[in-house]
Structure formats: C-alpha cells, structure tokens
Amino acid sequence: MKKHVEFKNHQREIFHFQLRLVVSIGFILVLLAVLLIRFTYLQAFRHSYYQTLAESNRIALVPIVPNRGLILDRNGEVLARNYSGYTLEINQSKTKDIESTINELSALIDVTPKDRRRFKKLLAESHGFETLMIRNRLSDEEVARFAAQQYRFPGVEIKARLFRDYPLGETTSHLIGYIGRINDTEVNQLQENDMAANYRGSDYIGKTGLEQSYERDLHGTTGIEQVEVDAGGRAVRMLSRTAPVSGNTLILSIDAKLQDIAEKSFGDYRGALVAIDPNNGEVLAFVSKPGYDPNPFIDGIDTQSWDELNNSPDVPLNNRALRGQYPPGSTLKPFMALAGLNFHIRKPEQTISDSGVFYLPGSRRQYRDWKAGGHGSVNMFKAIQMSCDTYFYGLATELGIDNIYSYLSGFGFGKKTGIDMEGETSGLLPSQDWKMKRYQQIWYPGDTVSVGIGQGYNLVTPLQLAFATATLANNGVAYKPHLVKEVKSSRGSENRFIANTPLYDLNIDPKYLDLIRRAMVAVTQPGGTAVYASLGAPYQIAGKTGTAQVVAMKQGEKYDASKIDERHRDHAWFIAYAPADNPRIALVVLAENGGHGGGTAAPIARKVMDYYLLGKVPKPLAKLKDEKESEHD
Amino acid sequence: MTRRQLWQRFIANIDRQLLLGIALLLLTSLLVLYSADNASMDRPLNQMRNIAVALTCMWLVANLPLHYLMRTAVPIYLFGMLLLIGVALFGEISHGARRWLNLGIMTIQPSELMKIGVPLMMAWYFEKHEATLTLKNYFIASLLLLLPVGLIARQPDLGTALLISASGFYVLFLAGLSWRVIGGLFVAGLASAPVLWSMLHDYQKHRILMLFDPSQDALGNGYHTIQASIAVGSGGILGKGYLNGTQTHLDFLPERTTDFIFAVYSEEFGLLGNMILLSMYAFVIWRGVIITSHASTYFTRLMAGSITLTFATYTFVNMGMVSGILPVVGVPLPLISYGGTSMLTLLLGFGMLMSIESHKKLVRT
Numbered sequence: 001m002k003k004h005v006e007f008k009n010h011q012r013e014i015f016h017f018q019l020r021l022v023v024s025i026g027f028i029l030v031l032l033a034v035l036l037i038r039f040t041y042l043q044a045f046r047h048s049y050y051q052t053l054a055e056s057n058r059i060a061l062v063p064i065v066p067n068r069g070l071i072l073d074r075n076g077e078v079l080a081r082n083y084s085g086y087t088l089e090i091n092q093s094k095t096k097d098i099e100s101t102i103n104e105l106s107a108l109i110d111v112t113p114k115d116r117r118r119f120k121k122l123l124a125e126s127h128g129f130e131t132l133m134i135r136n137r138l139s140d141e142e143v144a145r146f147a148a149q150q151y152r153f154p155g156v157e158i159k160a161r162l163f164r165d166y167p168l169g170e171t172t173s174h175l176i177g178y179i180g181r182i183n184d185t186e187v188n189q190l191q192e193n194d195m196a197a198n199y200r201g202s203d204y205i206g207k208t209g210l211e212q213s214y215e216r217d218l219h220g221t222t223g224i225e226q227v228e229v230d231a232g233g234r235a236v237r238m239l240s241r242t243a244p245v246s247g248n249t250l251i252l253s254i255d256a257k258l259q260d261i262a263e264k265s266f267g268d269y270r271g272a273l274v275a276i277d278p279n280n281g282e283v284l285a286f287v288s289k290p291g292y293d294p295n296p297f298i299d300g301i302d303t304q305s306w307d308e309l310n311n312s313p314d315v316p317l318n319n320r321a322l323r324g325q326y327p328p329g330s331t332l333k334p335f336m337a338l339a340g341l342n343f344h345i346r347k348p349e350q351t352i353s354d355s356g357v358f359y360l361p362g363s364r365r366q367y368r369d370w371k372a373g374g375h376g377s378v379n380m381f382k383a384i385q386m387s388c389d390t391y392f393y394g395l396a397t398e399l400g401i402d403n404i405y406s407y408l409s410g411f412g413f414g415k416k417t418g419i420d421m422e423g424e425t426s427g428l429l430p431s432q433d434w435k436m437k438r439y440q441q442i443w444y445p446g447d448t449v450s451v452g453i454g455q456g457y458n459l460v461t462p463l464q465l466a467f468a469t470a471t472l473a474n475n476g477v478a479y480k481p482h483l484v485k486e487v488k489s490s491r492g493s494e495n496r497f498i499a500n501t502p503l504y505d506l507n508i509d510p511k512y513l514d515l516i517r518r519a520m521v522a523v524t525q526p527g528g529t530a531v532y533a534s535l536g537a538p539y540q541i542a543g544k545t546g547t548a549q550v551v552a553m554k555q556g557e558k559y560d561a562s563k564i565d566e567r568h569r570d571h572a573w574f575i576a577y578a579p580a581d582n583p584r585i586a587l588v589v590l591a592e593n594g595g596h597g598g599g600t601a602a603p604i605a606r607k608v609m610d611y612y613l614l615g616k617v618p619k620p621l622a623k624l625k626d627e628k629e630s631e632h633d
Numbered sequence: 634m635t636r637r638q639l640w641q642r643f644i645a646n647i648d649r650q651l652l653l654g655i656a657l658l659l660l661t662s663l664l665v666l667y668s669a670d671n672a673s674m675d676r677p678l679n680q681m682r683n684i685a686v687a688l689t690c691m692w693l694v695a696n697l698p699l700h701y702l703m704r705t706a707v708p709i710y711l712f713g714m715l716l717l718i719g720v721a722l723f724g725e726i727s728h729g730a731r732r733w734l735n736l737g738i739m740t741i742q743p744s745e746l747m748k749i750g751v752p753l754m755m756a757w758y759f760e761k762h763e764a765t766l767t768l769k770n771y772f773i774a775s776l777l778l779l780l781p782v783g784l785i786a787r788q789p790d791l792g793t794a795l796l797i798s799a800s801g802f803y804v805l806f807l808a809g810l811s812w813r814v815i816g817g818l819f820v821a822g823l824a825s826a827p828v829l830w831s832m833l834h835d836y837q838k839h840r841i842l843m844l845f846d847p848s849q850d851a852l853g854n855g856y857h858t859i860q861a862s863i864a865v866g867s868g869g870i871l872g873k874g875y876l877n878g879t880q881t882h883l884d885f886l887p888e889r890t891t892d893f894i895f896a897v898y899s900e901e902f903g904l905l906g907n908m909i910l911l912s913m914y915a916f917v918i919w920r921g922v923i924i925t926s927h928a929s930t931y932f933t934r935l936m937a938g939s940i941t942l943t944f945a946t947y948t949f950v951n952m953g954m955v956s957g958i959l960p961v962v963g964v965p966l967p968l969i970s971y972g973g974t975s976m977l978t979l980l981l982g983f984g985m986l987m988s989i990e991s992h993k994k995l996v997r998t
Contacts, residue, residue, distance in 0.1 A: 013809075013931075016809055017807065017809070017934055018926065020806060020807050020809065020938075021807070021922065021925060021926055021938065024803070024806075024807070024922075024938065024942055025922060027942075028918060028922075028942070028945045031945065031946075031949040032911060032915060032949075034949075034953070034958070035907075035911065035949060035952050035953065035956070036907075036908070036911065038953070038956045038957075038958055039865070039899070039904055039907045039908075039956065040904060042862065042865045042866040042956060042957075043865060043866060043868055043869055043870060043899070043903060043904040043907070044869075044870060044904060046866050047866060047867070047868075047869045047870070049866065050862065050863050050865070050866025050867040051866070051867045051869065053863045053866075053867065054863050054864070054866075054867035054879055054880055055867075055879075057860075057863065057879070057880065057883070057885055058879045058880075058883050058885075228879075228883065229883065230883040230884040230885075231883060231884035231885045232884060236883060
C-alpha cells in the first residue's frame with residue numbers, strides 16, 4: 001500500500017515535472033521564434049535601409065582641392081604661384097587646453113607672438129571644430145623634431161599644403177591682391193551662386209585684386225575621392241577618384257619689369273600709375289603707392305599688423321589706381337579743347353587775351369589764372385602748352401555744362417571703365433541732373449567755369465584718366481582696359497583671350513586730333529609745362545600736366561607750397577602718350593601731394609616710357625622729393 | 634587494458650551528442666573570433682587555451698559521481714556568498730562598478746561563481762526537502778536566491794543579477810512552484826516596476842530607454858545598439874561573406890570579440906547563417922532537455938533543467954541585445970564570445986549535464 005502510494009507519487013511527480021519541462025520547451029521555442037522574426041525583419045525586410053547606413057558609415061567623400069591657377073605677366077614672369085610646405089595645425093575638438101598646448105609646442109618649435117595673435121584671431125572666427133594653423137612654413141628640421149614628440153600632442157598634426165606666394169610682394173599687391181581664408185559672408189555668397197560644392201575642402205578664396213576678380217578661373221574644379229574609412233575616420237583604402245582640375249593660368253598684359261620700375265620711380269611719393277597700350281586696351285602697368293606685402297594676409301594677418309596697415313595715414317590698403325577719386329585738374333584741358341572744337345565753339349587759331357583773371361558776364365567774382373598777370377594773347381595750342389586757365393574758363397562757359405557732359409562722357413569720364421577688376425569707382429562727371437539729385441540745386445554758370453579746368457565737381461580715378469588718355473592717343477577709338485590678356489586652361493585646349501575689339505569710335509576730326517597732339521607735344525618741349533618729361537628723349541612725348549587741389553583756397557589767397565602742410569599740398573598729375581605720332585603707350589601718373597605735375601609726376605612717366613619704348617633701365621633713383629619745384633602749371 | 638579500452642573509459646561519461654553541439658559552437662567561436670579580431674590569431678589562440686581549460690574541467694565534472702556534486706553545493710554557495718560580501722566591502726571599482734575582488738594573485742568576479750552556485754544550492758535544498766515540500770520551502774529557496782542576487786545587483790551588475798534570478802527561478806519553476814504563486818509574482822513584479830525603476834542607476838535607465846530610441850544618443854549609449862543593428866541588418870540574407878564585414882573590419886562595431894560578437898557573425902553570414910547558428914543552439918538545448926527528462930533524481934532534474942534553460946536564456950538575451958530588442962546588458966554569447974570565465978562556467982554546467990546523463994542508470998539501480 002505504502003509502496004503503491006510512493007510509486008504513484010513518484011509517477012505524479014515525474015508527470016508534473018515533465019509538464020513543466022514541456023512548458024519550458026514552449027518558452028524556449030517562443031524565444032527562438034522571437035529571434036528569428038527579429039532577424040528576418042532586420043536582414044530581409046530592412047536590409048536595404050541598413051545596407052545604406054553601413055555604406056554611409058564606411059564611405060566618405062573626400063574633396064581634393066585643386067591647385068590654384070598661376071598668374072604670370074605678359075613675358076611669363078611669375079606673379080602668383082603655389083609652393084608646398086608644412087603647417088602645424090591644432091584640432092580644436094581634440095585639444096582640451098589650447099593655451100597650454102601652444103606653450104608646450106613652443107618649447108619644440110618656434111612660435112612667435114605674431115603666430116599666437118594670428119591663431120587667436122582664427123580661433124575667434126572659427127566655429128569650434130575646425131583645424132587651425134598655428135605655424136606655417138615649417139623647416140624640415142622642425143617637422144622632424146615635432147614628429148618625434150607627436151604622441152604628446154594628440155590634437156596637433158603636421159599637414160602638407162600648397163601655399164600661395166607672391167614673389168613681387170608689394171610691387172604687385174594692388175594688382176594681384178591676395179587670397180585668404182573663406183569667411184561666413186563668402187560662404188553665403190558661394191551658396192547663393194551654387195558654387196559651394198566646388199569649395200568643399202577649399203580653405204581659401206580670392207579677397208582682392210585679380211585673385212578676387214578671376215576667382216572662378218583661378219580656383220579650378222574640386223576633385224572627389226571616395227574612400228573607405230574606419231570608425232575613427234581614418235582612410236583605409238580608396239574606392240574611386242575624380243581628379244581635380246587645376247585652376248586656369250592668368251597671363252596678364254602687365255609687364256612685371258615695367259610695373260617694378262614704375263613702382264620704384266615713385267620713391268617716397270604716394271600715388272598711382274596706370275599705363276595702357278592704346279592700340280588694344282592692354283594695361284601694361286598698374287601701380288598704387290604705397291603697396292603692402294600681401295603674403296601675410298593669406299593665412300590671416302595678425303591683428304596688430306592689420307591695425308598698422310589699416311590705420312596708417314598713407315592708406316596702403318587703398319587701391320588708388322582703381323578706387324582713388326581726384327579732381328583731374330588741368331589734365332582735363334585737352335579733352336575740353338576737343339569738346340570746344342567739336343561743338344565749333346572755338347576755332348584753333350582763335351585767340352583770347354588773358355589778363356590773368358576771368359569774370360562771368362555780370363559777375364564780380366574773380367576766376368584767376370595760375371599765372372599772375374596772365375599769358376597775354378593765347379590760342380588753343382598755346383592754352384594747352386602753357387595750361388592757360390583763363391582760356392578754358394571762357395571755353396567751358398561757352399560750351400555749357402550739357403555739352404561738356406555729353407562730350408566728356410565719350411572719353412569715359414564719370415563712368416566705370418569696365419576693367420577686369422572688381423571694386424572700380426566711377427569718378428564724377430557733373431551734370432545738371434546730377435547736381436539736382438545730389439544737392440537739390442540748379443546748375444549755376446559759375447559751376448561750369450571751374451569744371452573747365454578740371455576742378456569744380458569733377459573727380460576721376462587714375463584708371464579713368466588713363467583710359468581717356470589712351471582713347472585720345474588712339475584717335476578716339478576706345479578699347480576697354482584689361483589686365484588679363486589670356487586665360488590659359490589647365491586642360492590645355494580652351495584658352496580664352498580677352499577680347500581686343502574696340503568699344504567704340506568717337507569719330508573725331510583728324511585735324512582736331514592733330515592740333516591737340518601737337519599742343520601736347522609742345523607741353524613737353526621748352527615753353528611747355530613739362531620740359532623735364534622729354535629732355536633728351538629720342539621719341540616725341542605728348543603730355544599734359546595737372547594739379548589737383550587738396551584744400552580749397554580762399555578767394556584771393558595765394559598757393560605757396562612751402563607754407564602748407566605736406567599732406568595738404570596739391571596732388572600732381574601727368575598724362576602722356578608716346579611716341580606721339582604712333583603711340584604705343586599711354587599713361588597716367590598721380591603723385592599725391594606732389595605739388596606740381598611737371599616736376600614730380602612727369603619724370604616718373606618718363607622712366608616708364610623709356611623702359612617700355614627703349615628698354616632703358618633707370619639708374620638708381622634720386623630722391624624725387626628733393627627735386628626743384630621751379631615750374632608750375 | 635588496451636589502448637582502446639582506455640579510450641572507452643576516457644569518453645565513457647561524455648555525452649556525444651551534447652559534445653557534438655558544443656564542439657560545433659566552439660569551432661564557430663574560433664572562426665568568428667578570427668574575423669572579429671581583424672584576421673589576427675591572437676584572440677583565437679587565447680580562446681583555444683580557454684576552451685582547453687574549460688573542456689578539461691568539463692571532463693572532470695562529467696566524471697564526478699553525482700553525490701560528490703551534491704556535496705559541493707553548500708560549500709560553493711557559502712564560499713560564493715563570502716566573496717560577494719567581500720566584494721561589497723573591499724571590492725575593486727572598475728568602470729564604476731564594484732565587481733572584482735583582488736585576491737593578491739588574481740582578481741576574481743564572484744558573481745560568475747554564483748551562476749553555478751545558486752541553482753546548485755537551490756536544487757540541493759529541494760532535494761533535501763523533497764518528501765515534504767510546502768510553500769515555506771519555496772520561500773526559503775527564494776531567499777537562497779535573492780540574497781546573492783541582491784548583493785550582485787548592488788555592485789551594480791544588473792545583467793548578471795537578472796540572469797542568476799532567471800536560473801534560480803527555473804529551479805523554482807521546475808520544482809513545481811504553483812501557477813498561482815507564479816501568477817502572483819508576475820503581477821507583483823509588474824506592480825513594483827516603477828519602484829524598481831526608481832532604484833536603477835542612471836546609466837541603467839539610459840540603456841533601457843535607448844532601446845526605444847537609440848538615435849537619441851547616437852554617439853553615446855545608443856552607439857552600440859545602432860552599430861550592431863546596422864551590422865546585422867546590412868548582412869542581409871546571405872551575409873557579406875567571411876572576413877568581409879565592413880562594420881566589423883572598419884571598427885564600427887564596439888566590443889565585437891565579446892558581447893557583440895553575434896553582430897560580427899550576423900553581418901558576415903546573414904540570415905541563413907543566423908538560422909544555422911540558432912539550429913546549433915537549439916540542438917544543444919534539445920539535448921539538454923532530453924538529459925533533463927532522463928534525469929533520475931529530483932536534484933539532477935532541477936539542476937539539468939536549470940542549466941539548460943539558463944543556457945537558452947543567455948543565448949536569447951545576448952542575441953536580443955545585439956539585434957536591438959533587449960537593453961544592453963553585459964551578457965556574452967554563450968560558447969562563442971571571447972573570454973575564459975564564462976567559457977569555464979558554461980562548460981562546468983555542461984559537465985554536470987553529462988554527469989547527470991551518464992550516472993542516471995547508476996542511481997536508478
């Protein structure tokens with residue numbers, strides 16, 4: 001009985017246990033089924049989704065920055081180039097204490113206060129994750145020294161990069177400009193112009209000068225490398241590659257040697273010089289003095305140096321040739337004379353009697369000639385040769401502002417020349433409309449009088465005046481001035497020439513042109529205002545001097561250079577073309593506070609012409625400022 | 634004795650089917666480890682050493698008569714408890730948790746010992762009171778379970794605590810705990826969930842929350858889950874091929890030789906490979922169930938059942954964690970993940986299963 005019960009209990013117990021085991025098996029089967037369903041979901045239904053994720057995990061598109069195009073002068077001399085060098089860069093996100101990292105680095109590698117300041121500026125402008133440069137142009141020794149200690153600096157790395165370099169430095173600073181790090185505004189601009197993709201990976205963009213204006217040509221096309229990366233972002237292997245296309249090479253119409261001579265001829269003078277080939281608009285020299293060294297700008301100039309440049313009274317960052325606006329002074333007279341002939345206001349031989357003072361009919365206001373007592377009996381030829389103010393006061397008054405405006409517009413006054421550089425200013429050719437808009441005043445006859453000698457409201461840029469001079473030299477056929485002669489494609493096939501077709505022809509009577517030419521040649525001959533300009537020259541120079549007032553003189557006051565603060569002295573102009581009978585070069589020289597065109601500006605022009613026409617390199621230049629200022633215009 | 638007889642003696646207590654299943658999984662382990670270690674032999678060689686040690690221990694246990702095994706229950710359990718208390722008092726902190734005990738010559742993780750110790754002790758206890766089981770006995774057995782689990786949870790090592798709880802619960806369940814009590818426990822568990830939640834550490838909460846939306850913290854806690862899911866999902870039906878897993882070989886998968894080794898396998902062998910792997914596990918589990926059903930004593934039934942079910946649970950939890958349906962808890966994939974301790978614990982368990990299977994007749998007669 002007992003045995004039976006035990007046996008039964010045992011059986012029951014086994015049965016219960018087996019039941020529980022079956023439940024357990026069911027439980028396990030459920031677990032297995034759950035896994036199987038999950039795997040099927042992930043690997044069959046969502047496979048393509050995860051496949052994409054895995055691919056984007058593993059594949060990175062690395063932009064390959066193209067080499068920036070070179071800039072050469074018309075003879076192949078290099079004005080902007082690239083060289084490869086090493087930089088030391090700090091990855092912000094991987095470096096905890098940047099300050100102490102730099103301090104430790106400076107024990108290994110020379111880090112100047114300038115470097116630190118520049119780095120600080122970069123840091124302030126950055127978005128908190130970029131890699132920023134602390135030192136550039138590392139020597140091989142420095143690279144080796146750092147490499148040995150690299151483990152101590154997890155966020156610091158050495159990078160090989162291409163650097164921009166401007167071999168002529170200051171001489172071509174305003175012409176070439178410089179590149180610099182892309183800023184936020186430029187990022188937005190690139191995005192607006194749909195160019196952002198091509199700048200993936202680019203750190204630099206043209207900021208001023210031709211570097212800016214020809215950015216599209218110089219930058220090139222960014223290549224793309226598809227690389228497999230690991231979780232740390234390190235490239236493991238390359239999958240595919242689209243090669244970058246280097247930027248196009250610019251071949252300038254500028255003659256670097258001429259540019260150099262022109263720049264040096266200024267000595268200590270501030271000012272500008274623009275020389276143009278009148279036959280085709282090619283700009284041969286484009287100088288703004290003083291210049292600056294563009295090289296420090298590339299990697300971000302440090303604040304102190306920037307302030308020095310920016311706050312200098314010499315305004316070295318201002319491109320005077322392109323943007324400086326000055327009264328043209330007497331350089332306007334040949335153009336006024338042509339206007340007078342064109343509208344038949346004056347015949348060439350017609351003379352006036354110059355007593356040294358001009359009165360408007362019914363007015364007692366005096367308009368004085370620069371020469372006390374006047375030039376006596378003066379015809380057009382003489383008026384230009386001796387720069388007689390009284391002659392042109394009368395001529396302008398008789399022409400009237402409307403005729404002056406319409407005629408001088410043809411020579412490009414008051415308009416941008418359309419040169420291939422951004423930032424040009426348009427100068428000012430006054431008109432009745434303009435005065436009404438600007439001052440809500442009607443035009444008075446008295447306004448016209450001073451316009452006649454290029455004072456008044458007139459403003460020109462050196463470039464504008466050069467364009468006008470070139471057009472005059474080319475018998476009224478105007479060519480758009482351009483700095484770039486040819487854009488050479490890096491692919492070698494599609495070279496682009498900047499068009500040398502004339503803009504328009506002013507159709508000036510050859511007789512009139514001949515008269516003006518002879519008068520302008522006389523300017524550089526004994527009896528003219530710029531005798532020094534052609535002294536001993538084996539070719540004829542047609543020129544005209546000019547003076548731009550910096551401070552207006554009171555009625556009856558006499559100009560005395562020696563009594564006036566240097567920076568308030570008049571600016572000196574000289575426009576010229578040569579050889580007079582078959583012009584190959586037309587140029588404008590502006591010497592700020594140079595006082596007198598014939599004395600300071602003309603000798604500079606002569607050196608440039610001598611080199612361009614004769615290949616004559618000037619002797620080491622004497623201090624131009626010490627030159628005697630005997631003449632006046 | 635001939636050499637043949639010697640061999641017969643040697644393998645007499647080894648269950649061939651179970652050994653076959655285990656061997657297949659171990660070979661898979663070496664294969665996957667080689668890939669997970671970026672085609673280096675370092676870890677596979679170490680793992681071979683681990684396997685050799687663990688297999689030896691398995692052989693020893695398989696040859697151990699059952700009454701010896703029973704006799705070890707109390708000392709192992711008490712020793713384990715002593716160590717756990719020692720860890721709580723003097724343990725070394727590593728990764729923010731106090732799990733290791735430095736014994737001078739080696740550091741040990743007593744919770745690993747308790748994976749065997751707890752069910753062993755509980756099975757022993759039920760065997761002792763087999764004839765007169767009342768609710769009180771279940772209660773005492775539960776205490777035997779909850780004491781070490783509580784200590785381990787405090788370390789904190791929630792994953793191990795839960796898995797030991799599971800193995801203890803299987804003992805209770807197989808010992809016949811009434812359905813009503815189980816139901817009551819289940820309801821009580823649900824009710825106390827908010828309280829338990831509040832007791833969790835922040836990182837633990839985070840891991841659970843991450844399950845619902847791993848992208849919330851894609852580079853932090855969600856990273857493991859996301860990268861593992863990508864690895865598994867991108868494997869597709871047939872896999873990317875051996876040694877061709879991009880997630881694996883490009884370092885995207887974290888902990889890919891240990892807890893996340895399944896993602897490596899899954900990426901390279903795909904859904905088909907997963908089915909094969911699941912079949913291998915199912916085979917081992919099936920064999921464990923058969924052995925359990927053969928087991929002759931109360932103790933062996935409970936022990937065999939608990940070992941088998943725990944093995945199944947480990948497998949499920951690890952694969953569930955890697956494929957993103959369970960929170961990330963530190964549970965290795967049994968028999969495949971790199972590591973000596975878990976290998977040893979598992980094979981000791983299988984040794985016991987073999988011993989149970991080979992000694993069933995002896996007990997019966």
